Amino acid sequence: MTEPTAVLLMAYGTPYQESDIKGYYTNIRHGQEPPKPLMDQLVGRYKAIGLPSPLARITTAQRDGLQAALDKAHPGAYKVYEGLKYIAPFIKDAVDQIAADGITRVIGLPLAPQYSSYSSEDYHNRARKAVEAHPGMEYLPVSSWWNHQELIHFWSDQLVAKKDLTDRPDTKVIFSAHSLPLRIIQGGDPYKDEVIGLSNAVAQAAGLNEDQYVLAWQSAGRTQEPWIGPDFVKVAKDLITESGMKTIVSASIGFIADNLEICYDVDMELAKAIESAGGTLTRLNMPNDSPALIATLQQVVEETKAE
Numbered sequence: 001m002t003e004p005t006a007v008l009l010m011a012y013g014t015p016y017q018e019s020d021i022k023g024y025y026t027n028i029r030h031g032q033e034p035p036k037p038l039m040d041q042l043v044g045r046y047k048a049i050g051l052p053s054p055l056a057r058i059t060t061a062q063r064d065g066l067q068a069a070l071d072k073a074h075p076g077a078y079k080v081y082e083g084l085k086y087i088a089p090f091i092k093d094a095v096d097q098i099a100a101d102g103i104t105r106v107i108g109l110p111l112a113p114q115y116s117s118y119s120s121e122d123y124h125n126r127a128r129k130a131v132e133a134h135p136g137m138e139y140l141p142v143s144s145w146w147n148h149q150e151l152i153h154f155w156s157d158q159l160v161a162k163k164d165l166t167d168r169p170d171t172k173v174i175f176s177a178h179s180l181p182l183r184i185i186q187g188g189d190p191y192k193d194e195v196i197g198l199s200n201a202v203a204q205a206a207g208l209n210e211d212q213y214v215l216a217w218q219s220a221g222r223t224q225e226p227w228i229g230p231d232f233v234k235v236a237k238d239l240i241t242e243s244g245m246k247t248i249v250s251a252s253i254g255f256i257a258d259n260l261e262i263c264y265d266v267d268m269e270l271a272k273a274i275e276s277a278g279g280t281l282t283r284l285n286m287p288n289d290s291p292a293l294i295a296t297l298q299q300v301v302e303e304t305k306a307e
């Protein structure tokens with residue numbers, strides 16, 4: 001039998017317990033400890049959703065689901081690993097484990113559907129650095145995979161199921177993705193265009209007209225520099241108070257899992273803003289470890305060939 005190929009699933013990571021938050025946040029801040037007010041704010045948000053955030057369990061379930069799907073389609077051909085950016089098991093730990101398992105071919109698959117230098121390229125750089133420590137190991141990076149039909153239909157199926165609601169003149173669908181500092185997308189980063197591409201593809205597959213949906217940005221950091229906007233909280237409030245909308249359907253298409261940005265920024269912050277403006281929020285489910293997401297990841301792996 002030929003040697004299996006490793007599939008390295010890479011994700012942001014999430015603190016498992018309160019005592020992890022400081023180290024995790026310090027890693028996100030490139031080794032700088034967070035000032036107390038920022039730290040307190042983040043602890044407050046994690047406590048509000050309950051630790052660990054569902055993301056920890058979901059990333060592992062995605063790994064297990066992909067392993068089972070690949071085992072069924074190609075017995076013995078792939079071994080799936082989980083490597084995180086800001087908390088253990090780190091990307092480097094996973095690569096070292098792959099080497100210890102005697103595998104020399106690694107597909108690097110970021111669990112972020114759109115490419116950006118902030119997320120995808122940083123995952124690949126961390127993986128490549130770890131791979132270089134193992135002579136003879138080959139690294140095959142996946143850039144982005146937002147345009148897979150299974151993923152597009154995961155979202156559009158939910159909108160089609162809510163057609164009675166979305167067709168009402170006082171309902172608007174808001175697609176959203178994580179904002180980024182404008183400086184990151186300047187100089188040709190495709191992130192924004194890929195998010196626009198996914199939102200339009202989902203809208204088209206769901207049969208939405210251009211006046212039935214908008215794209216906005218969520219979870220921007222509260223820093224001085226400009227971030228991609230408009231922010232989805234402001235967009236939602238304006239739609240209700242100025243454009244006569246009653247229902248907002250929120251689809252966080254830039255993410256694939258329930259996490260802090262979904263459970264807090266959408267389910268608490270956005271929901272509260274909409275309710276206090278007099279409207280109601282309906283939030284679409286995230287792909288998590290659904291068959292559609294696992295099928296998408298399986299296709300991405302099958303399409304990845306040596307260059």
Ligand SMILES: CC1=C(CCC(=O)O)c2cc3nc(cc4[nH]c(cc5[nH]c(cc1n2)c(C)c5CCC(=O)O)c(CCC(=O)O)c4C)C(CCC(=O)O)=C3C
Pocket residue numbers: 011012013014015025028029042053054055111112116118119120178179180181221222258259260261
């Ligand atoms: C583009 C993008 C994605 C999607 C792509 C991908 O998934 O890779 C993403 C995902 C995530 N971000 C996450 C958590 C955090 N991100 C932060 C901070 C930041 N994110 C940024 C961008 C992104 N973030 C940026 C530009 C910053 C500013 C700091 C900096 O310049 O580096 C902070 C610090 C505090 C704060 O600012 O809120 C936290 C705690 C979690 C885990 C949630 C959980 O635990 O459930 C997830 C999945």
Ligand SMILES: [Fe+2]
Pocket residue numbers: none
């Ligand atoms: Fe983030």
